[in-house]
Amino acid sequence: MSRFIAFFALVGLIGFALPRSAASQDWQLTDANTFAPANYLILTIPQDEPQALAALADTLAADFGVSLAAEWSLNALEVHCFVFDARNVSDVDGLITAMETDARIRTVQRLRSFSLTEMFHSDPLLPLQWALQSMRVLPIHASSLGEGVRVGIVDSAIDNHHPDLADQMVDLFDFVAADPVPLAEAHGTAVAGIIGAAATNEGIVGVAPSADMVGLRACWQQDGAPGVCNSFSLARAINFAILNDIDVLNLSIGGPEDPLLTELINVALEAGIVVVAASGEGQELVYPASLDGVIAAGQVAGRSVPAPMVDVLTTAPGSAHRYVSGSSIATAHVSGVVALMLSQDPTLTSAAISERLNGSISDVETLPMLNACTAILGPSEACAL
The missing domain is CATH 3.30.70 (Alpha-Beta Plaits)
Incomplete structure (x- = not known):
């Protein structure tokens, strides 16, 4: 029970x-x-x-x-x-x-309205997930867990044997290796855990734990080094997303402007895919978050959706958990919130979602932070930070 x-x-x-x-x-x-x-x-x-x-x-x-x-x-x-x-x-x-x-x-x-303050999930690591609390995600889980939304994760290899992810990854595709071998890499596994870790086991809880996650490996990591991707692998992964009913495309990547990727991302946007990308760690948006129509996530003041990105607990290869930081992590949080929004209202356009996200930002301990509850339910006492 x-x-x-x-x-x-x-x-x-x-x-x-x-x-x-x-x-x-x-x-x-x-x-x-x-x-x-x-x-x-x-x-x-x-x-x-x-x-x-x-x-x-x-x-x-x-x-x-x-x-x-x-x-x-x-x-x-x-x-x-x-x-x-x-x-x-x-x-x-x-x-x-x-x-x-x-x-x-x-x-x-x-006459005022009150809500039960409830931990809807029994996962033992949930009390350590400050990010879900600061974004007011848990009140939304009473009505939406991201059901029916397909999230494509363009990243390094995701550990689909991790207890938090085994039932959440509906498919995995490798656009790096011609003959894929089973593997798990840190970055992709961390991003997937934040977006949609299971809410019914002994680990953590994802922002949208009932979303269908599709792993699109287009980046690779060697010997613990930061991940690397290129135009070839990324183009193939984004092309797959466009042709295979992906609703939300998570791009926790950054690099130089790329004409081919720009063309593909624009086609994805025209097809109704909500594209969320990392803002980068500096004061200016990096590519592809800098593209019109792409929702940037991070802490670039006034130009990105602020979400948790420092010391966030998530999944790690080998059934482990670890703390991670960076705008890649903010991107995963925003992608999860977008999945919750689309699960509630599948007719929302990317522009409407962006407007709601940017209109639902409050200060948390002097730092701006996305209020996921307000983005979905509108202003209410249940969503107060």
């Missing part, structure tokens, strides 16, 4: 204590889950006899153009509560201001 830990605060309108002066009184109650939070107001009134409270409710409703939706008594505060339906009021803020000056009313506030 899967386990989870939940810390939560519940506000319920159906749990109540009756005033001492009217123990048998049946107050008007309504199911709490039928209220639209932004359009209902909670008023507290000094406790009184039921008949007096009923008369006051009618008077307040008439005076302010609202209707009584529910009422209950809070003996702990020695107050009575009215919930008024203000959906027909055009200026709710003005209404609240007017109520605040009314001597009959002790307090007035909007």
